Amino acid sequence: MSSQNSTEAELTEKTKSDNKKLKVVLAGNANVGKSIFFNELSGGYVDVSNFPGTTVSITKADYKHKYEVYDTPGIYGVSSYNEEETVAREIILEADIVLNVVNSLYLDRDLFLTQQLIDLGKKVTVLLNFTDQVKARKLKIDYDKLSAFLGVEVIPCSAVEKYGFDKLDFAIEQARYGKKLADLSSMRNKESLASIPEPELLLYAEGDQLVSDKYNLPVISFDEREIIYIQRRNSVNELVSNIEYEDSSKGKFFNLLGRLSIGPVSGVFVLIAVLSMMYLFIGDLVSQQLVAFTEGEIGHKIFEYNLKNYVAEFTPSEISAEILNDEGKAIEKRTFIFKENLLADQQLYKEYKDYYRDKDYQISFSFSNPVYRLLFGDFGIISMTITYLLFLLLPLVLAFYLAMAFLEDSGYLPRLATMMDRSLNRIGLNGKAIIPIILGFGCVTMATITTRILGNEREKTIATAILQFVIPCSAQLAVISVLMTSAGLVPFMIYAFVILSVLVGLSTALNYLMKGTYSPLLLDLPMMQIPKAGNVLKKTYYRTLGFMQEAAVWFFVGALLIGIFDVTGLLVVFQDLLAPITTHWLKLPKEASTAFVMGIVRRDFGSAGLFEMALSPMQITVAIITITLFVPCIAALMVMLKERGLKQGLIIWGATWVGAFTIGGIVAQIIIR
Amino acid sequence: MGNKTLDKAKKGKFLKILSLPKGLTRIQLIRFGITEGDIVLCLERLPGGTVVIRKNRQEIAIGFDIAREILYSNHS
Numbered sequence: 086m087s088s089q090n091s092t093e094a095e096l097t098e099k100t101k102s103d104n105k106k107l108k109v110v111l112a113g114n115a116n117v118g119k120s121i122f123f124n125e126l127s128g129g130y131v132d133v134s135n136f137p138g139t140t141v142s143i144t145k146a147d148y149k150h151k152y153e154v155y156d157t158p159g160i161y162g163v164s165s166y167n168e169e170e171t172v173a174r175e176i177i178l179e180a181d182i183v184l185n186v187v188n189s190l191y192l193d194r195d196l197f198l199t200q201q202l203i204d205l206g207k208k209v210t211v212l213l214n215f216t217d218q219v220k221a222r223k224l225k226i227d228y229d230k231l232s233a234f235l236g237v238e239v240i241p242c243s244a245v246e247k248y249g250f251d252k253l254d255f256a257i258e259q260a261r262y263g264k265k266l267a268d269l270s271s272m273r274n275k276e277s278l279a280s281i282p283e284p285e286l287l288l289y290a291e292g293d294q295l296v297s298d299k300y301n302l303p304v305i306s307f308d309e310r311e312i313i314y315i316q317r318r319n320s321v322n323e324l325v326s327n328i329e330y331e332d333s334s335k336g337k338f339f340n341l342l343g344r345l346s347i348g349p350v351s352g353v354f355v356l357i358a359v360l361s362m363m364y365l366f367i368g369d370l371v372s373q374q375l376v377a378f379t380e381g382e383i384g385h386k387i388f389e390y391n392l393k394n395y396v397a398e399f400t401p402s403e404i405s406a407e408i409l410n411d412e413g414k415a416i417e418k419r420t421f422i423f424k425e426n427l428l429a430d431q432q433l434y435k436e437y438k439d440y441y442r443d444k445d446y447q448i449s450f451s452f453s454n455p456v457y458r459l460l461f462g463d464f465g466i467i468s469m470t471i472t473y474l475l476f477l478l479l480p481l482v483l484a485f486y487l488a489m490a491f492l493e494d495s496g497y498l499p500r501l502a503t504m505m506d507r508s509l510n511r512i513g514l515n516g517k518a519i520i521p522i523i524l525g526f527g528c529v530t531m532a533t534i535t536t537r538i539l540g541n542e543r544e545k546t547i548a549t550a551i552l553q554f555v556i557p558c559s560a561q562l563a564v565i566s567v568l569m570t571s572a573g574l575v576p577f578m579i580y581a582f583v584i585l586s587v588l589v590g591l592s593t594a595l596n597y598l599m600k601g602t603y604s605p606l607l608l609d610l611p612m613m614q615i616p617k618a619g620n621v622l623k624k625t626y627y628r629t630l631g632f633m634q635e636a637a638v639w640f641f642v643g644a645l646l647i648g649i650f651d652v653t654g655l656l657v658v659f660q661d662l663l664a665p666i667t668t669h670w671l672k673l674p675k676e677a678s679t680a681f682v683m684g685i686v687r688r689d690f691g692s693a694g695l696f697e698m699a700l701s702p703m704q705i706t707v708a709i710i711t712i713t714l715f716v717p718c719i720a721a722l723m724v725m726l727k728e729r730g731l732k733q734g735l736i737i738w739g740a741t742w743v744g745a746f747t748i749g750g751i752v753a754q755i756i757i758r
Numbered sequence: 759m760g761n762k763t764l765d766k767a768k769k770g771k772f773l774k775i776l777s778l779p780k781g782l783t784r785i786q787l788i789r790f791g792i793t794e795g796d797i798v799l800c801l802e803r804l805p806g807g808t809v810v811i812r813k814n815r816q817e818i819a820i821g822f823d824i825a826r827e828i829l830y831s832n833h834s
Contacts, residue, residue, distance in 0.1 A: 161789040166782060191816050193791045307781050314788045322791075325814075343817070347802045347810055503819035507806030515821060516808070606808065606821030607786055 109152045109257055110176055112202065113186035114195050115159025116611045118214045121244040121620075122186060123156035126253060143176055152257065155180075161194070163201055164288065165295050168537055174295075178284055182260040183207045189215045189226060189241075193325045194609070196235075200317050203235060203263035205284040210238045210256040217243040218612075225330040234324050236264035245617060266320055267313050277302065343613040346500040356501065363488050371484040372566045376477060384476030385447075389468050393450040393461055397427040400457045402450055404437065409445040459648040463697070466644045473693050474633070474640055481563030483629050489527040489559075490624040494616030498523065499608055506606045512589070513596030515540060515606045518548045525556035528632065530721040532556070533728055540604025547595045549729055550737050553717045554744065555588045560636070564692035565709050572702040583710050583752055587744070635720060643683050650682075670750040671711060672757040673704055680708065684715050703756045711749030716741045765807035765825035767800040772833040773811075779827035790818050797833050 109126075111119045127146030144156040155176050158169035163178075165171040177183060183202050187195040202209050211231075219226060232239040238259045242249025269286055272278050278286060281300060289296045292310035297303065345351040397404065401424055408417040421437045423430060441448070452458045461468045492498060498520050506516030518539055525532035529552050536545045536552070557565055569577050650656035656679060660667070663678035671677070680694035692712050700708060716722070716738060726734035761776055775796045778784045791813055792798065802810040807822035820828070 161786070166786070191791075191814070193814055194789070194816050197789055197791070307784070311784065311788075314785060315793065318788050318791070318793050322793075344801060347804070347819075349802075349804050499819070503802075503808060503810060504804065506808040506819070506821055507804065510806075510822070516819070605783070605823035606819055607783065607790075607824055608819040609790055610810070610817040610819055612815075 106147075106151060106153045107181040108155065108176075108179055109148065109182045109184060110155045110157060110180035111184050111186060112157050112173065112177055112180075112198070113159065114161055114188065114191070114198060115609070117159065117186045117188045117195065118244040119159070119186045120156055122184065122212065122214075122253070123154060125244075125247075125250055126154045143172060152182075160198065162198055162291075163205060164291060164293050167540070171295075174288075174293075177202070177205070177207070180207060182257055183209045184212055184256060184260070185209050186212045186214055189213050189219045190222070190224070190612070192226070192329060193322055196321045196324065197317060199235065200266055200321055201287075203237065204265050204267040204317075205287055206262065206265070207284070208260040209235075209263055210240065210260040211235065212249070212256060213239055213241045214244055216241045216248065217246050227328040227330075231324070231328045234264070234328075237261055266317055339613040343496070343500060343610070346497060346613070347503050347610075349504075352500075352504045355497075356504070359492070359497065367481075367484050367488060367563075368566050368570075372481055372563050373570060375480050375484075376563075376567065379476040379480050380472065384472040388476070389472055390448060392468060393448075394427070396452070396457060396461045397423065397450060399426055400452055400454045401425060402427065402452050404451075405449050406437065406441050407447045407449075408441060409447060411445075413445075415447070455652040459645075459652050462648070462651070464644055464647045464651050466641060466648055470637075470640045470644045474637060477693065478560050478563070478636065479629070479633065482559055482632055483625065485527050485559030485563070486625045486628045486632075487621065489524065490621040490628075491616050492523070493624075494614070494621055496611045496613040499610045500613075502608060503606070503610070510603055511596075512592035513547050513599070513603050514544050514592070515603045517606065517608060518544060521548050522551060522556060525552045525558065526562060527559050528628075529553065529556060529558045529717055530724050531628075533721060533724045536728065541601065543599050543601045544603060546599065546729060546733060547592055549725060550595060550740075551588060551592055553721060553725060553737050554591055554714060554741055555584055557713050558718075558721075560632075561692050561713070564696070565713070568692070568695060568705050568709060572705045576702045576706040579706050579752070579756060580710060580713075583748065584713060587714065587748060639719060647679065647683060666746060666750075670746070670753065671707055672753045673700070673708055674698060677708055680712065681715065684712055701757075707749055707753040707757060710752055711745050714741060714745035714748055716745070761829045761831050763826045764809050764811075764820065764828035764830055765803075765822050767803055767809055767811075767825075767830060769800055769803050771800050773798055773800055773830040774833040776829040776831055779824060783824055783827075791816055792818065 111123055113119050123144065123146070126148045127144075143158075146154050148154045157173040157176055160170050160173045163170070163174050165174055185199050185202055187199060199209070199211055213226070213228065213231075218224075226241075228239050228241055238256065238261070240249055240252050240256050242252070244250075267287055267290070269283070269290060272286060272290060277300075278289070281289065281296075285293075285296045285299070289300070289302065290305060290310065291313055292305045292307065294304055297305075342355075346355040393402075396402075403420060403422050405418060405420040407415040410416045419440055421433060421440075423433065427434055450461070452462060458465070460466055463469065501523070502516035502519050504516070505519045509516055509518050518536075520538065521532040521535040524535055532552050533549055536548045539545050539548055565580075569580065647656065650659060659682065660675045660678050663681070664675045667673050667675050667678045667681075676698055677695070677700075680692070680698075683694045684692070692709065695705070695708050695712070717725070722734070722738055725737065728734075729737070764773075767773055775792060775794055775798060777794055778787050778792070787793075792811075796813060798811040798813045800809060801812050801817060804810075807825055809820045809825045811818055811820065
């Protein structure tokens with residue numbers, strides 16, 4: 086329904102009609118389903134999650150060429166106490182119509198905002214979501230009474246069942262001014278306040294800093310603003326007690342699960358269970374078995390083999406064929422040199438084909454022509470990039486995003502935040518910080534944006550530093566887990582120990598060095614639920630798609646750079662230059678420096694480069710520690726610079742360089758003999 | 759019936775909220791639906807004093823620093 090591409094004539098037409106378009110704003114508490122309604126109205130897709138703070142920015146779409154629809158972050162009141170509120174407040178003040186999405190199960194919480202929106206003098210319609218849950222729990226809500234009390238339309242809907250979606254037009258058209266509770270007449274009489282428009286006057290009365298600044302007025306004291314708040318709260322409480330009846334024991338299982346996940350002992354077991362399931366799914370099923378098939382069989386044996394064989398029909402090549410035994414070890418090897426091309430020497434071609442027929446084999450190609458090498462060689466822009474992207478990363482990233490989406494929608498994350506609160510207090514964060522950190526295991530770039538949900542700048546800085554320093558993203562983690570499984574248990578424990586120590590050391594140091602303290606936790610816990618398959622799949626699909634689109638570009642750029650270095654001989658020069666660090670300090674083969682160069686472009690790309698090297702288990706450990714701590718990918722760097730500012734961003738980025746090589750080196754000196 | 763601070767609440771007990779801290783935290787608690795005089799259930803009290811309370815169906819996690827500024831009495 087949204088029109089993205091318009092001709093010039095249409096554009097002028099559009100600007101004309103834009104002026105007339107009414108602003109429809111979706112507003113409501115966190116987790117009430119605003120984004121699902123927005124998706125319905127816009128015909129597009131925005132990310133939906135079951136934890137507060139998913140929507141941190143405003144999304145806009147055209148609806149029927151008559152309206153502009155806005156999606157806003159979840160808020161509990163219109164004011165400017167935090168970033169989400171500030172963003173939402175502005176757009177709500179400009180709104181012509183507010184569609185207030187309300188969670189039917191949390192009426193006493195949600196209607197507080199509803200009453201405030203009505204008091205602001207906005208045209209409102211209430212979309213009462215989750216009626217499916219109301220039914221399931223044998224709850225009764227008197228919609229007519231509610232509507233009469235508020236003075237606006239109340240439309241029962243269920244975003245999950247798409248019930249009530251046909252009434253969205255009606256909801257927009259019938260939006261009207263409701264019954265105001267707040268009495269501002271005494272304020273109106275004051276001369277200094279007489280000219281302030283009504284919505285802003287209410288916000289002023291509620292102690293809004295921005296309005297006070299705008300009109301040069303002193304901010305109202307907490308005691309005064311509280312009068313309005315208490316009045317509103319009491320009114321809503323009374324209303325709810327009059328319209329809601331009967332509660333059943335339905336949903337007991339999830340209540341129990343929710344309670345278990347925050348228990349001091351049971352919570353640890355739930356966490357272990359969740360992590361184990363994730364490990365079984367991602368670490369074992371996908372990164373071992375599935376990837377072995379996609380990368381080894383499809384990527385190398387089918388895709389690259391056929392591609393390179395085909396290319397060799399046109400250019401001179403040197404092909405070495407290895408015959409493997411049952412354990413995958415090479416027992417025989419022969420090199421075939423085709424001076425002209427594969428087909429020119431039919432005799433040799435037949436020998437080559439016969440050599441590995443009906444056997445387990447591994448073939449590697451080498452092209453002397455630099456252009457062919459650039460495109461199809463070991464670092465070939467086409468050969469390597471496609472294998473890595475499609476057959477290594479895609480299945481892994483898909484699995485990670487799927488697991489993440491499931492976790493997000495289950496309602497478990499806020500409970501994990503509660504459980505971790507005191508522990509995170511020690512490193513200067515509150516429990517909420519566990520959410521960006523966990524999400525960081527999916528994608529550090531995305532998680533860096535999520536640090537916005539944290540209470541203060543200090544917490545955002547600490548969390549960002551942790552993310553950029555120690556948290557490996559899904560793509561990198563995938564490569565790490567494959568490499569680590571081949572290295573064994575001891576290297577894994579060394580790796581985990583070093584990374585955890587850096588995490589604790591880094592955050593303790595930052596907590597000590599930076600002024601201030603953490604903000605105390607105050608978090609509403611959404612219901613535990615089985616995530617809806619539709620939303621989980623949609624989210625996984627869109628995030629994976631987004632990831633692949635972005636990753637593809639950087640992979641090609643990286644491969645091109647490395648390819649040019651390789652063909653021109655610069656790679657060797659570079660390796661020699663870095664050799665003192667790589668070979669003496671990190672005790673790795675000098676080719677490992679290639680992995681670091683690639684790691685600047687994308688971290689996972691760097692780790693993937695280690696695949697091709699013959700490293701001992703301890704060398705793998707050192708290389709992976711260094712790569713994990715090493716600079717974040719370009720995308721994460723860009724987001725960090727935007728979120729944290731140029732100076733702080735660059736300090737963190739620079740520190741990861743120094744930190745990675747220092748710590749990697751120290752570990753190397755200890756464990757590699 | 760001594761008044762205690764919420765960080766020392768007992769799990770599984772119904773409590774009457776006697777007083778909330780001043781300022782921003784108070785505003786946020788009121789928005790969530792918690793006011794003085796409310797009866798809430800203490801769902802969990804974690805070591806260190808993070809408390810989870812429930813009012814109607816709404817569950818709210820309250821950090822130690824806020825919990826120790828909330829006074830309650832036991833409600834039977």
